[in-house]
Amino acid sequence: MNERVERVDEQDRILAVVDREEAVRRGWLHRIATTICRDRQGRVLVHRRPEGTARFPGLHDVMFGGAVEVGESYEQAATRELAEELGIHVPVRPVCRFLCRGAISPYWLGVHEAVITGGVMPDPGEVAWHAWLTEPELREAVRQWSFVPDGQQAYGRYLAQRGPGPAALGGPGAGR
Template sequence: MGELVDRVDEQDRLLGVVDRGEAITHHWLHRVATIVCRDGEGRVLVHRRAADMSRFPGEYNFMVGGAAEAGESYEEAAARELTEELGVRVPVRFAFKFLCRGEISPYWLGLHEAVVDEDITPDPDEIAWHAWVTEDELREMARRPTFMADSVDALARYLDRNA
């Protein structure tokens, strides 16, 4: 069995524990925790996913993160993912969640924010390139076909919330 996740319903209530691959195959809802990283100047971290990633290879995104493991809260998953993907341990703050219909499968997306003023060490198995960009630059990048489709809705919600 692979990665275990909590299968949840349309109200994000626990239904049971399932294999993440099975959740995706059957379009069962599960939880994904993401983080928007900002530096001290308010710029947003953007990255390109590694070319050999199983999902969205080589595409750009403004969030780091992944599936919440079975029994893990959104906040716990976000903190873990931040350390795994960027090699930093900084506080994460829950911003909002929404039901993302997803290009591959639907899921609940819990979006968090973190201020990262220290050097990051991106995991090369996950992140091929990264840069800090302004919100205007981010908006421009999100219009390109190489920007991860699943994150476009999250970006609109995030920027509208901060407007």
């Protein structure tokens, strides 16, 4: 079954319902919701994508998420994706939304934050490895590991919206 998404315009207004793969192939704007997970100590949950994944196989990321389904809000999608990918049910807080030109195709990206107080049970089809990293550890990881470029851009915006604090990811578009 094909994943259906809402094709949107430059102002994030709905134009039509389309197949997600067609939206990606044609460069049509659609919606993606992601979440940055922190624990009470402020560490960030980092993961590596499985090698068999269609998009960004084997790369690391600080974002958990996916396509916003038809009729769903960014927040609903972010909450659903956390349940699917990490096996957790926690509230998410919207941080920012922006038009991401994307490494594969353009899309509107809703970035959220969640504070995780318990354990996570990642879906191995979505998460090959995960760990909680402090911001200094994350900065070092970015120097040594390959990260999803869209995640770097979104994390930079997240840090800018969050307020003063050390910037953890410095890749292309970070902080812009």
